[in-house]
Amino acid sequence: TKERIFEPFFTTKEMGRGTGLGLATVYGIIKNHDGFINVYSEKGEGTTFTIYLPASEKEVVKERMISDEILKGAETILLVDDEDMIIEVGREMLKAVGYKVLIARSGQEAIAIYRKKQDKIDMVILDMVMPYISGGETYNRLKEINPRIKVLLSSGYSIDGQASEILDRGCNGFIQKPFNIKGLSRKIREILDS
Template sequence: MVDLVIHLADFPLTALADPGQIEQVLMNLATNARDAMPDGGRLAITTERKDVGKNVIGAQGFRATGRYGLVTVSDSGTGMDESTRAKIFEPFFTTKEKGKGTSFRIYLPRVDELVEDVDPEREAAEPQGGTETLLLVEDDADVRALAGTVLREAGYRVLEAVDGQESLERFQAQAKEIDLLIMDVIMPRMGGREAYDRIRELDPGVKVLFISGYTADALDSKGVFGNDTRFLAKPMSPVQLLQKVRAILDGTG
């Protein structure tokens, strides 16, 4: 078991940053930390205020002095060498070589005041939930649990299946209840694409969102799956998942 420890600063740290990208970075780091601790360990996330002066610019690689919000992600698992650190932002890159743990620090330039103006387009892009019934098909138990939690907290009813064969059986039993399929492409027994094609024979109008650890281009090159707007590459952020699900249900994505 991995113990998650979070220490947040006692005061707001306001930065100009894309919340979705920050969420994605933290998710990638947490995933790598989990894979580096197969026997359990400790994952710590901390935030703090950090002021950078001229004396540390050259030594630490900063481009400018100033006020920063520091986010530190630490684990007690395997360490990172130089080549590993260069790949940390690549989805699904992990290492299991022995080491002494990893601490990864993210410095975000702080702003003095919180900007209150709301961009109408950005506000409209905030993910919306719903009450529809979704069939989530994913063989990775961790991914399935996380996605299921995100969707349920947004109000959706979520049915689950561990592979394409089980999804076909569940759809045959509950076809009238299911509004959308969320299907991993590569799974044991029966993949998502084959399962979707067979389910579509039962309901030609069924809606689907494909997900995969491979990109759409990579799947297309393997002859498994073509580039489709109803596709998300894993790991996706909760915001990305909710936005895509809502768009497909509403017929806008």
């Protein structure tokens, strides 16, 4: 198992409880930053991941910018992701900045919830890679229900490729995982206030 944990789509979870992309995404992000990751695991004790990244040669700027502010809201957001960690962290971030949060763990569930509660949902945060129905297909179906739907696409992959195709079809924005509360709050306000 340890030898395969960074392979895309490898998972020890039951079918439908994760895509097996979490650690593959982490590995990809670390490699893109010229870093590496070590894994130490002991049965019955747990696992430790140690990440090594090269130090930046750029000068540290201590200037506070307006864009660093956490922007709050009170709207209702449907958060769609098949990874439990993203759901839990995302829900807490959104609640912390004032939003009401509905959760869907699959494209099918998102479509069903949106169909039932679209008049109460102001925006959807949609994972791009999910089992059964992809984020792109889910987006198309949501757009059929409401052509003016506001959607923020999220992915551990870069905006190139499939994400840019979905954006070209009218999706309102993109945020790369892992995201932080400042970046997420800013993207949400950009979309809701447009």
